[in-house]
Amino acid sequence: MKLKFVALLIGAFVFLFPFYYMLIGSLQAEPDPTVSGAFPSPGSLTGHNYVEINKAIHLGRSLLNSGIFTGGVILGTLVFGVLAGYALARLQFRGRGVVFNLMLLIQVVPFQLLTIPLYVLIVRSYGLADSYLGMILPFLINSTAVFIFRQYFLQLPAELFDAARIDGASELSILWRIALPLVRPALLTAVLLTFIGPWNEFLWPFLITKQQDLQPLAVSLSNYLTTVSARAANPFGAVLAGACVLAAPAVALFIIFQRRFISTNLSSGVKG
Numbered sequence: 001m002k003l004k005f006v007a008l009l010i011g012a013f014v015f016l017f018p019f020y021y022m023l024i025g026s027l028q029a030e031p032d033p034t035v036s037g038a039f040p041s042p043g044s045l046t047g048h049n050y051v052e053i054n055k056a057i058h059l060g061r062s063l064l065n066s067g068i069f070t071g072g073v074i075l076g077t078l079v080f081g082v083l084a085g086y087a088l089a090r091l092q093f094r095g096r097g098v099v100f101n102l103m104l105l106i107q108v109v110p111f112q113l114l115t116i117p118l119y120v121l122i123v124r125s126y127g128l129a130d131s132y133l134g135m136i137l138p139f140l141i142n143s144t145a146v147f148i149f150r151q152y153f154l155q156l157p158a159e160l161f162d163a164a165r166i167d168g169a170s171e172l173s174i175l176w177r178i179a180l181p182l183v184r185p186a187l188l189t190a191v192l193l194t195f196i197g198p199w200n201e202f203l204w205p206f207l208i209t210k211q212q213d214l215q216p217l218a219v220s221l222s223n224y225l226t227t228v229s230a231r232a233a234n235p236f237g238a239v240l241a242g243a244c245v246l247a248a249p250a251v252a253l254f255i256i257f258q259r260r261f262i263s264t265n266l267s268s269g270v271k272g
């Protein structure tokens with residue numbers, strides 16, 4: 001038992017050390033790549049790097065752009081994921097199995113392979129360059145979220161749906177009033193899994209946006225590295241400060257909702 005505890009403790013330390021080093025590096029006035037730099041004296045820590053990175057890229061605006069981008073993706077993921085997942089799980093129609101298999105096939109296609117066609121379609125055909133909609137549109141439908149919702153809807157007792165249909169309820173009414181309340185863990189799981197992707201996404205926003213006022217924080221940090229960092233007093237600390245700001249919402253979201261990754265007893269909806 002003690003050996004397992006020690007092994008888990010070592011694993012936790014190895015996992016958390018990069019985050020610790022990122023935070024400590026963001027608070028150091030001068031970069032120190034040595035081992036002692038990971039354990040500086042409290043008197044040498046400062047928040048000057050956060051001030052510098054805020055002046056260079058306007059953290060508030062970049063965070064707002066990241067929030068709009070991520071929020072739009074999450075909204076689309078939930079709406080289309082719930083509708084598609086419910087249809088694949090509970091509606092009978094010709095070709096349902098083919099549609100599900102195609103959805104699984106899409107998951108193995110790297111997004112990088114679709115970047116050029118998407119860029120031509122959205123920028124040249126739709127004219128959505130330098131817009132929030134242009135950033136959000138390729139990520140509105142998430143096949144992983146569809147799969148998650150489908151699996152949760154399949155676990156629901158069929159008697160619930162049969163009884164509602166006998167009472168004359170429409171499919172949308174059944175979905176809203178019966179199915180969704182019973183799959184709340186799936187909603188939260190989809191939100192948390194979807195949040196990480198667009199929040200840290202770099203390639204697509206970098207291609208689609210040229211105006212700095214529209215760029216998410218990940219893109220702004222990259223632009224800082226290539227343009228401003230050479231003139232900064234401590235570019236290493238400033239970049240780490242920006243990375244801490246970028247990572248903070250994701251870490252906070254996970255800490256707050258980690259206990260909610262527990263499925264409810266779906267069979268409790270049936271009285272017997």
